[in-house]
Amino acid sequence: MISTAPSLPPAAEMRRAYLASDAGYDGVFYLGVRTTGIFCRPSCRAKKPRPENVEFFADAREATFAGYRPCKRCRPLEAPGTPPPWIARLIADIERDPSRRIREAELRARGLDPARVRRWFKQHCGMSFAAYCRGRRMNTALQAIRRGESVIDLAIGHGFESESGFRAAFERSFGHTPADGSGASAVDPVRVAWLDSPLGPLLAAARDAGIVLLEFTERRMLEAQFDALRRHFQVPLVPGDHPLLRQLKTELAEYFAGARRAFTLPLVYPGSDFQRAVWNALLQIPYGATRSYDDLARAVGRPGACRAVGTANGRNRIAILIPCHRVVNKNGQLGGYGGGLWRKQRLLDLEKGIEPVS
Missing domain, CATH: 1.10.10.10 (Winged helix-like DNA-binding domain superfamily/Winged helix DNA-binding domain)
Structure with missing residues (x-):
């Protein structure tokens, strides 16, 4: 397989992009700043260098071999969109125990600003941190009900003080109250999950009928896409697993490895x-x-x-x-x-x- 370096856009276009901190050009080129010896992404929010002090590179490797060191602010060696370590740890804790409640006091004890956490989840997941945790908790409960577990056991196991409180929370999430071992099979929420890829994390969503969403996580229209899904399907969006999401992960890995040219997954894409x-x-x-x-x-x-x-x-x-x-x-x-x-x-x-x- 022949490897060729990607061609650079015109210099004027690259100059405009880095002066505007245009994230759409991240990965298209990198800029080295002669006066500081660092190289950055176009979206870097650091003070803009004078154009005569900048040279452009097609990739981070070129910039490194030219003697530049990576910027500590925009971290150009990381895949764009990669969750920061503090978010990755938080999500890992939720996945280890979805029934656990992480309150603001605990976030502060970890050295995290609750407002910053809320903003990150709103921007990248289309929901607040509390909504993300609640959805993950309720989705786990839904699967347990489908397996026949009792509502009262689930209420206690998920940190609710009473069965009635659990039923009310379940109804807010899924549109009706749960029943012991029955009634839950009719609920088909949109399951949302993170998928890693060589081009950064993807947010994927599926229902039993097929894949309904696959987007790069920092896309500006992500929240609008979530709203469209809620409007089209009239069901909640909840973090969780699904067989189609596992199949999607496998097929995407094959695609990025160059071993797959066509996907076999069912797709659901309502629109005009x-x-x-x-x-x-x-x-x-x-x-x-x-x-x-x-x-x-x-x-x-x-x-x-x-x-x-x-x-x-x-x-x-x-x-x-x-x-x-x-x-x-x-x-x-x-x-x-x-x-x-x-x-x-x-x-x-x-x-x-x-x-x-x-």
């Missing part, structure tokens, strides 16, 4: 007739190929409707599996991508056999 037509057309673009927005507009019978096609393309909720990354501008330039242009380039390179993602 036009949006679904666009998303269906995306599914017809072969692995390793690209289409222009003009091509896509003609494929859905709307020649000239490039802007509308681009909007529908941007509202795709299932990245990679519905391959919106395979749509580029007519002149061959990348165009836009909600997960960041650097990810779009890496995905296209992977599929063309240019540069394996590792």
Whole structure:
């Protein structure tokens, strides 16, 4: 497999991107600052260097071999979107015991600002930290009820003072009260889970009918996507596991290793007739190929409707599996991508056999 370094955007474009701290260019290029000897991501929030003191690199390796050391503020050697260690530890604690309640006093005892924790979960998970913990707790309870465990045992085991308090919390989450060993099978919430990838963490969601969400976690529209899922399915979103999420993890690992060209997972993507037509057309673009927005507009019978096609393309909720990354501008330039242009380039390179993602 031939490896070639990705080409850099025009210098003026890179200058504009780093001066604007544009995260969409993270991974597309890095900038070395001659006066300090450090290199940064374009999104770095440190004081901007003068343009004449900056040189650009296609990857972190080039910057390192040129003698620059990584910035301690933007940490350019880490995969963009990687949860910071303090969040990773918090999530690990929740997963070890979903029934445990982590209150603000405990967060402060860990040296964490509760407001900062809330902001991070709201931005990256579309819900507050309390809602995330509650959803994880309730989803665990739902699975236990399906196995036939008693409501009173679950109430005590999940830290509720009474059975009635547990029933009320369950009803708020799932729309009806639980029943001992029955009634829970009708509940099919949207299960949300984190998946690691070589391009940073992905937030995935599934119902029994199929995968309903796959997005890179720092995407700005993530909260809007969650709202759309709640509106479409009229069910709660809860952190939890699902067989389709486990299958998704396996198939994505095979894809990034270059061993899978097509996914076999069922997909559920409600939307307007036009949006679904666009998303269906995306599914017809072969692995390793690209289409222009003009091509896509003609494929859905709307020649000239490039802007509308681009909007529908941007509202795709299932990245990679519905391959919106395979749509580029007519002149061959990348165009836009909600997960960041650097990810779009890496995905296209992977599929063309240019540069394996590792």
